[in-house]
Amino acid sequence: MYQLLWKGFRFGTLLQVAVGPVCLFIFQTAASSGFWAAEAAVLAVTLADLFYVTAAILGIGALIERSSSARYIFKYLGAAVIILFGISSILGSFEIHIIPGFGTLTRTNSESAFIKALLLTLSSPLTIIFWAGVFSAKAASGEMSGREVSYFGFGAILSTLVFMSMTAIAGTLTGSFLPSSVTLILNILVGLVLIFIGVRTAVRN
Template sequence: MLLQIAIGPVSIFIFNLAMTKGVWHALSGVSGVVLGDAFFIVLAIIGIGALIDRSPKVKGWMAYLGGIILVLFGLKMSIDAVQLKEAVGLTDHAFAKALFLTVSSPLTIVFWGGVFSSKIVEAHLKRYQLYLFGFGAVLSTALCQSAIAVCGTVFKQFLPPIIQMRLNVVVGVVLIVFGVRSIVKQYRLACDQS
């Protein structure tokens, strides 16, 4: 459960989804996040995370792609809010958008690969214990993201629509910042390695 404390772009997306579209849309998005994390957890158990971590080129391209996707998501949210469209035109398919946002993050597979590698080394986990640990990680994703969705729905009750629209712009800008930071960080890393 402690692994889920870090708030990233996916959590911000779910929170905003709950505020703008309600808890059911947000929970649909949560199911996409859970499926994406489950996919990466299975890959991490298999060992793909360790392989990607050893290949700077693959990791680099994944960082660029993830950053570009975050920037595009952020731009879409901000533009829709400024044009006074219904917030987050993305929410028509909350499940697919959240799944895509989760899977597009290169840090997710590296993160889960690192978690499982360290668990294997530190705790000498057997295969079935790794699967139990993975199930617990997926369950904690579901619980934490659902709690974020509920919090977004609760906050919606206290905020007037104009503030909600402004928050959409802020969330869009935050996603853009996350994306640009990922791209810049990868670019600097690539420059340092050359």
């Protein structure tokens, strides 16, 4: 069991190295709002990944993959959410809030950070298809049984918790000595990157 957990952890860590919108959001939250707000976001990301991995193991990913209309809906919906977060990050730097009652990405408390991170992570439902492919390959090759695939998936989820927590620590340390003007620029840059990722997600085949 422990060997499978370690394999899943290593695999998940390789995926985490490819910095995405969620990682950027957690770093930004830590730099502007502190470690605990960012760690609340980390918890949300971990729970969302747990949901996706569980759904993939249960075979939901295979159902989505068979429906081209579902893939298109999820792709464009996810892209729209990421772009919205990017715009909100940029405008929020100037205290302009485009989502009433949702606050800003520049300063946030633990509760709102949790909700934002959860929405941002769930904006990529096609992740289920990726995990379904990984687990199917492991099972089809005879490398792992159904129970062993579950251990592997749980190890990958643990990598999310560890890597994102390290990102939160790095963001907190960085934000502790950055002047407010640099933090403002960081928020704008993160917003631009999120918009780029969202547009790329929408146009990618």
